[in-house]
Amino acid sequence: MFRKSFVILLALLMVAGVASAQDGPDLPAAPGELVDIGGYSLHIYCEGEGGPTVIIDAGLGDSSLRVRALQDSIAEFTQVCAYDRAGYAWSDAGPEPRTSQQIVDELALLLDGAGLEGPFVLVGHSFGGLNVNLFASEHPDLVAGVVLVDSSHPDQMNQMSEIPEVTALDAMEMDMYAGLAEQAEAGELAVEDVAPMMPADLAEDLQADWAALFIQPKNLEAPVAEFDSLDESLAQVAESDDLGDIPLIVIAHGLKNSEVIPAEVLDAYGITAEALDTFDEIWRGLQEDLATRSTESQLIVADESTHYVYLMQPDIVIDAVQELVDAAQ
Secondary structure (H helix, E strand, O other), rough: OOOOOOHHHHHHEEEEEEOOOOOOOOOOOOOOEEEOOOOHHHHHHHEEOOOOEEEEEEEOOHHHHHHHHHHHHHHHOEEEEEEEEOOOOOOOOOOOOOOOHHHHHHHHHHHHHHOOOOOOOOOOOOEEHHHHHHHHHHHHEEEEEEEOOOOOOOOOOHHHHHHHHHHHHHHHHHHHHHEEEEEEEEOOHHHHHHHHHOOOOOOOHHHHHHHHHHHHHHHHHHHHHHOOOHHHHHHHHHHHHOOOOEEEEEEEEOOOOOOOOOOOHHHHHOHHHHHHHHHHHHHHHHHHHHHHOOOOOEEEEEEOOOOHHHHHHHHHHHHHHHHOOOOOO
C-alpha cells in the first residue's frame, strides 16, 4: 500500500474522463486452470517442475500477468504458480468483504482444488505480503518458507498517520479505479483508453491481454473492495500468530522515492521530498519489524529499487526464493 507509482496516478487522472462507448474486447484464453472453490472460480497458472512449489501473490491492483517475468525465472529451478485473487483478470468476483482472511481461505481451497501439495514457498508483494503472512501463520504445516517483497505491515496505517498528504494518494487512486469501473460497466472504456496505465515493463506479448483484462468492471472493482477492507485485513494479520521458525526473507526497497519522482509530479500532489523521505524511513522500520515474525529470518535491502523490487532488481527476489527452495529440498 501507498506504493503505486506517481506515474500511474497521473495516468489514472488522464483516463478518468474518457468515454469511448465501445464494446469490450474478447477476453484472452486463460493460460492456467480455473478452479471452482464453491460457486465461483479462481485462476491459477503454474510453470516449471520440481519442489517445493512456489506460490506468488501480487500487490493490490496487480494480476498474475504483472509477476509473469518473475514467475518465468523461478520456473527455471522449480514449479511456481501465480494466481489471480477474486475479481482480478481471469478469476470470478468473490464474496465481500475482501479481507485477507477471506483471501487466505480462498487460497487454501484453490491450492487443494488444483491438486497442489505443500509445503509451499510463499512470495507476497505489498498487499500480497499481508495475505501470505496470514496464510503461513494459519497453515504452518503447508509452508516451507516465506518471501515478503516490500510487504504491507499491520501497523502501517497508524505509523503513516503523520504524513497524510502521502497516504491520501491511496484513497485518490481507489476513487479513480471506482470511476473507471463505472465507465467500464457502462461500456464507455476501451483498451486504448487505458494505454497510459500500461506497465512499461510488461512484456510485449502480454500487453494486449493486460488491457483486455484490465477494463473488465470486476477487475477494476477488485482493488477497491480490497482497499475498503484494508483496516480489517491489517487487524487480522496483527492478531495472527508469529511464524515460529518458518524460514522468512524480508526484502525492503532501498532507493528513496524522492530521488526518482520528478519534482513537478510532487508539486502536482502537494507533496514535499521531505514527506516522502519520512515515508521511506517509516516503511523501512516496518520492514525491519516484519523480519521479527520468525526466529529464522533475514532482512535484505534492495538499494537500487523502489517498491517494485521484483521488477527493478529481480535477481534479489529470485535468489531469495531459490535459497528457501534449496533449503526445503
